[in-house]
Amino acid sequence: MSAECSSYLNADKVLVSGFSCPRAGGDARAVFCCGFQDVKYCCDDPHSFFPYEHSYMWWLSVGALVGLSIAAVVLFAFIITVCVLCYLFISTKPRSKLDTGLSLQMGGKTSC
Numbered sequence: 001m002s003a004e005c006s007s008y009l010n011a012d013k014v015l016v017s018g019f020s021c022p023r024a025g026g027d028a029r030a031v032f033c034c035g036f037q038d039v040k041y042c043c044d045d046p047h048s049f050f051p052y053e054h055s056y057m058w059w060l061s062v063g064a065l066v067g068l069s070i071a072a073v074v075l076f077a078f079i080i081t082v083c084v085l086c087y088l089f090i091s092t093k094p095r096s097k098l099d100t101g102l103s104l105q106m107g108g109k110t111s112c
Contacts (some may be wrong), residue, residue: 003020003032005018005035005040006018008038008040009037011039021042021043026042027042030044032045
């Protein structure tokens with residue numbers, strides 16, 4: 001079984017000629033043509049999307065998890081701070097109404 005990878009333009013706009021899979025000197029199990037419009041390669045899994053080892057993706061995931069964890073801690077601290085400040089504001093608020101110095105009086109009916 002073999003597959004044909006058609007020619008394509010790579011990211012540098014250089015024409016790469018088509019080739020057959022598996023390639024000479026390559027892995028004999030890589031019988032499928034995989035990749036994208038700007039990079040094609042032979043692979044052993046037709047559902048493969050990347051021509052690289054997946055170990056680099058693990059480090060990206062660890063970095064993303066660390067970043068998300070730090071962001072979650074900062075967000076949690078912000079929410080706690082807002083809740084504490086709101087509680088302090090409400091609990092220290094005077095219970096009686098403030099005297100504005102103005103007294104409200106009912107206006108009497110006046111005849112003209």
